[in-house]
Amino acid sequence: MPVRVNKEKQIDLFKKYTITWTPTIVILDGEGKEHFRFTGFLPPSELCAAIILEGAKTELDLHNYDLAIKCCNEVIGKYKGSVFVPEAIFYLSVAKYLSTHDAKNLRAGYDRLTKEFPGAEWTLKAAPYRLIDK
Numbered sequence: 001m002p003v004r005v006n007k008e009k010q011i012d013l014f015k016k017y018t019i020t021w022t023p024t025i026v027i028l029d030g031e032g033k034e035h036f037r038f039t040g041f042l043p044p045s046e047l048c049a050a051i052i053l054e055g056a057k058t059e060l061d062l063h064n065y066d067l068a069i070k071c072c073n074e075v076i077g078k079y080k081g082s083v084f085v086p087e088a089i090f091y092l093s094v095a096k097y098l099s100t101h102d103a104k105n106l107r108a109g110y111d112r113l114t115k116e117f118p119g120a121e122w123t124l125k126a127a128p129y130r131l132i133d134k
Contacts, residue, residue: 027054035061049079053088060091065099086122089113093126107132 005013007022017026017034025047027036035058042050056071072092076085093109096102110129117123 025051025054027051027058029058029062045079046082046084049075049082049084049088052079053084053091056088056091056095060095060098063098065095068095069099086113086117086120089116090122090126093129103129103132104134107134 005019007014013019017024017037019026021039023041024037024039026034028034036054038050038054052071053075056068056075059065059068059071069092072088072095075082075088076092079085089109089112093106093112096105096109106126106129110123110126110132111134113120113123113126114130
């Protein structure tokens, strides 16, 4: 549920969530626990991709792997060209691994990143998975 907070009227929330710059997007679960945050302006399509991806990572934290997979696939399929696609591919492979315990999912994610995004940060982060047998 999106919430807009006015710093002059709700300074307590700025302090509670340690918001020092706006805009800041904070992803909370139903208990109010913070899972992820990011700060700064993004074009609408990039903002949507970022929020869906952060939702996927929250679902991973909550062990809702099927929903995390669905969110990652949405970023990859609906927001082609987004800067968040490589990260979504990375977390898609992680979610598939966590749901099946089959390490080949991690290797498949690395192989896809190497092919589609050879110089991306997330390809580098997935590099250890190249050691997993296909």
